Amino acid sequence: MAEERGEGMGGGQVAADELRLLIERAERLEEEKKGIADDIKDVFAEAKSRGYDPKAIKKIMSIRKKKREEYQEEEMILETYMQALGML
Incomplete structure (x- = not known):
């Protein structure tokens, strides 16, 4: 049971907080990545509209x-x- 709560890593609540922060950071980066991918798509759409x-x-x-x-x-x-x- 202790490992399920993150206590098996030797940090108890600290491990859970750290894990949450890592997940939230990865989620933010995924959102940024999606935004960048959309921007790149826009560049190619613009290039196509200009005949490239x-x-x-x-x-x-x-x-x-x-x-x-x-x-x-x-x-x-x-x-x-x-x-x-x-x-x-």
Whole structure:
């Protein structure tokens, strides 16, 4: 029973308060994350309304995160596979 109340962690009420604070902090961060995700969606919607392709923008963002050598290697492999399939 003591462990169910958080007392098994050696802190009694302190452990329960700490746990509650951690949960509340995580909940606030989840809300912030949702807000940021909504903002990002808005940016892509704006880009689309201005005639840009959101998929292309996302691809460019993905490429920009990678090291140049990593990207070049992926492109070489992709090109090799596409040639093998007669797509180029």
